[in-house]
Amino acid sequence: MSKIHVTTTVNGDPVEFLADPRETLLDCLRDHLGLTGSKEGCGTGDCGACSVTLDDRLVCSCLVLGVEAEGRRVDTIEGMADADGLHPLQRKFIEHAALQCGFCTPGLLVAAKALLVQNPDPTEEEVRYGLAGNLCRCTGYDKIVRAVMDAAAEMRQEAA
Amino acid sequence: MRYHTPSSFEDAARLAAQAQGLTRFLAGGTDVLVQMRAGMVQPDDLIDLKKIPGVGDITRTDEGGWRIGVAVPGAALSAHDALRAEWPGVVEGMDLVGSVQIQGRATLTGNLCNGSPAADSVPGLVAAGATVEITGPEGTRTAPVAEIPAGPGKTSLQAGEVISAILLPPRGAHGGDAYLRFIPRTEMDIAVVGCAVNLRLSGDTVAEAQVALGAVAPVIRLVPEAAEAIIGTTLDEAALQALDAAARAACSPIDDKRGTVAFRTEVAGVLARRAALIAYGRAKGDTA
Numbered sequence: 461m462s463k464i465h466v467t468t469t470v471n472g473d474p475v476e477f478l479a480d481p482r483e484t485l486l487d488c489l490r491d492h493l494g495l496t497g498s499k500e501g502c503g504t505g506d507c508g509a510c511s512v513t514l515d516d517r518l519v520c521s522c523l524v525l526g527v528e529a530e531g532r533r534v535d536t537i538e539g540m541a542d543a544d545g546l547h548p549l550q551r552k553f554i555e556h557a558a559l560q561c562g563f564c565t566p567g568l569l570v571a572a573k574a575l576l577v578q579n580p581d582p583t584e585e586e587v588r589y590g591l592a593g594n595l596c597r598c599t600g601y602d603k604i605v606r607a608v609m610d611a612a613a614e615m616r617q618e619a620a
Numbered sequence: 621m622r623y624h625t626p627s628s629f630e631d632a633a634r635l636a637a638q639a640q641g642l643t644r645f646l647a648g649g650t651d652v653l654v655q656m657r658a659g660m661v662q663p664d665d666l667i668d669l670k671k672i673p674g675v676g677d678i679t680r681t682d683e684g685g686w687r688i689g690v691a692v693p694g695a696a697l698s699a700h701d702a703l704r705a706e707w708p709g710v711v712e713g714m715d716l717v718g719s720v721q722i723q724g725r726a727t728l729t730g731n732l733c734n735g736s737p738a739a740d741s742v743p744g745l746v747a748a749g750a751t752v753e754i755t756g757p758e759g760t761r762t763a764p765v766a767e768i769p770a771g772p773g774k775t776s777l778q779a780g781e782v783i784s785a786i787l788l789p790p791r792g793a794h795g796g797d798a799y800l801r802f803i804p805r806t807e808m809d810i811a812v813v814g815c816a817v818n819l820r821l822s823g824d825t826v827a828e829a830q831v832a833l834g835a836v837a838p839v840i841r842l843v844p845e846a847a848e849a850i851i852g853t854t855l856d857e858a859a860l861q862a863l864d865a866a867a868r869a870a871c872s873p874i875d876d877k878r879g880t881v882a883f884r885t886e887v888a889g890v891l892a893r894r895a896a897l898i899a900y901g902r903a904k905g906d907t908a
Contacts, residue, residue, distance in 0.1 A: 464623060481623035481666065482656065504654045508721055517695060517724040523653045524725070525646075527623055528668065571720065592808055593719020 468529040470495065471539030479526035486510045488526030489536060497537035497566045501595065508594035511567035511574075512536045518574040520593075537566035540573065549573055549611040558607035560598035568594045572608045580616055584609060621663055625671040629755035629784040632667050637757045637780030639665040645782055646670070647691045648725035650718065651734045669782070678703055684790035690730075690783055694723035694741075707788055708902060709797030709816055709895075713744035716801060719808060729783050732765060735773045736810075738835040742769065743816035744799040746832035746842055750788050756781035766832075769839040794821040796902030798895045801834070802887045804878065811835045812879040815867065815891035817899040824854045826900070831863070836871040836888050843870040846892060855900050863896055864889035 463478040470493060477492035484503075489495040489512070501507035503522045510521040513535045521534075540547045549572050552558070559565045568591060575582065575590040582590065587608050588601070596604060626632040636643050641664030644652050655661040669675055675691040678700050686703055694714045698704065704711045717726050717740050731741040732752070745765040752768060754761050757780045765786070770776045777783070797818035803809035814834030820827050831846035846866040853859035873884040901908075 482621050484653065503657050505650055505718070505722055508719065511721055514724070517693070518720050519724040520721045522657075523650050523722075525623070525649070525653070525668075528646075528649075528670070574720070589807065590720060593721040 464527050466527055466530050468531065469533045471535055477526070481525060481527050483526045484522050485512070485514075485524040485526050485529055485534070486521035488529070489521060489534070492526075495536055495538050498570075499563055499566060501563065501567075506595070507564070507567075508571060508591075509564050509567040511570040511594065513570065513574055516574075516577075518571055535570075537570055540569060547573065548614050549576075549608065552607040552611040552614070553604070556603045556607035556610065558599060558603040559596075564594060564596040564598075568596065568604060572604075572611070575608070576612050576615060580612060582609075582612060622665045624665060624667045626667060626669070627671055627673070629669075629672060629782060632669060632672065632782050633755045633757055633780050635665065635667050636782060641665065643667065645733070647675075647730045648693055648727040649730075650722050650726040651730060667782075681787065681790075686788040688728060688786040688788065690785060691727055694718075694726050694728075695720070697728070698723070703788075705907075706791035707744070707748060707797060709799045709818060709899065710741070710744040710748055710750070710788065713799040713814075713816065714741040716740045716799075716807075716811075728786050732768055732786075733775055733777070733783065735769055735771070735775050737769070737772055737838055737840060738811040738814065739840065740799070740801055740811055740814055740834070742840045743814050743832040743834040744797065744818075745786065745788075746840055747799075747816035747818035747830045748788055748797060749818070749830060750786055752783045753785040753787060754781050755784040760784070762787070766840075766842055769841075771838050792820065794827075794903050795819065796821075796899040796904070796906075798898035798902065800891045800895045800898070802879075802891060810878075813873075813884050813887045813891055814840075815888060815895045817892065817895040819850070819896070819899050819903060821900070821903045826850045826853055826855060826859075829896075831867065831892060831896075833867060833870060833888055833892075836873040836884050838872075841870075843867060846870065850896060855896060860893045860896065863892050867892035 499509035501509035505520040505523045644663040646668040675689040799816040801811040801814040819829040829847040834840045849862035868889040871885040
C-alpha cells in the first residue's frame, strides 16, 4: 500500500507526513505528528472527542482522511493555549471543575471555542445545542455549560 | 485502497467506470468513513470529489434557481441567507442532520446517495422538485431527485455515474416549503417519520403542492394523493383531514423499536398537516 505525502498546516505550523490513504486525520495527528490531545472515543462521529477545526470549520477528525488535510489548515487542542497561558475556556473548565476523567475535554474545548467564534453571547440553550456533538459520560454537562457561559462572559469582558 | 483526486467530474466518472473493484465517491465522508471503519465497505478506489472546481459553491442558475455543489456542507447551506429565505424547508431538513461537527462535513448529495429512507434532507428536495445533474461515461444528464433512491442503501445511479450538482428550481412568487420529522428526543437522532410539503398559493388557495414522506417506506417518495388533497383548498380543516388520510394511506413502514407501523402511520398524517400549515404560512410571508 503506497503512502501519500501530505503537506498541511497544524496550529499555524507547516507540517508534513506520510499517510496511508485509509488513515483518518485523527490517526495522522496522533500517530504521525504526536499530537495526542485529540481523542478517539467512537471513531464514527458520534462523540466529538476528536473535534478539530479544518479551515475554521468544526469537524470530527475521525471522519476526515489524513490525505484530505493536504493544503488545508488544521487547528487542534494543542494550539488553544498560547505563550501567555491558558485560553479562557480552559481556565473556566478548571475553575468550574467541568471535567472528571477528562477524555472528552479536548474535544469539548475545541467545540466550545468554535461555538463562541460563531456566537460570542450564547444562551444556555444555544450552548447545549451547540455542544450536542460532544458526549461527556462523567459530568452531566451542567458544569461544562456553566464554564462555557462564564468564559463567554469573560471574553466579552462582562462579569458573569 | 487507491485514493484519487480528479479535477473534473468527467475524470471522476472515467475513474469510476474503469475501476475493477469496489468504488466509492468521497464528499463529506460522514457515511463513507463510518462504513469503511465498520468494515462494511472496503473500497479499492476512493474518488475524492473535493478537488473539482465549484463543488463547494452555491450559485444562482440562469433560470433563477440554485445550483448546489456536491461538497457544500450543511453548515454552509444553513449560512446561506438567500437560499434559506427561498427554500427554508430544504435547508431545515439538512440542518437536522447530526451535530455541528457533522454539519461541517455532511452534504445534501451524500445524504441522497447514502440511500437511507430516513435521510432528513431528501424529502425537502423531492417536494421542491429538485433535480440532480449526473455525469457519466455517456455524458451529462439530469434526473429528478425523487428518482435517485432505489431502496435502502441503493440508488438508481449506474456504474461510472456521479452526481455533479443538485439543482433547485426557481422559487417563484407565493411559494413556501417546510420539513418536519419525528424523533423520540429533541435532536441528534434518525427520523422515525419525516414529511416535506412544498406549495404555491394563488390568493388564499393552494394552486400547486408536492408532499414527500420519509422513513415510512423503502424509499422516500412523493405522495401525489396528499398533494391533491390540498390543491384548490385554503387548507381548511376538511383539506387537512384529507391530507392526513392520504399521507397515512401512503405509508408502508417497518415495525421496529423506534416506531411501530401504527405509530409511524399516524405520525405521518400529523406531520403532513403541520408541515402544510408551516409551508402555507411561509407562502404568505412568514419568515419563521
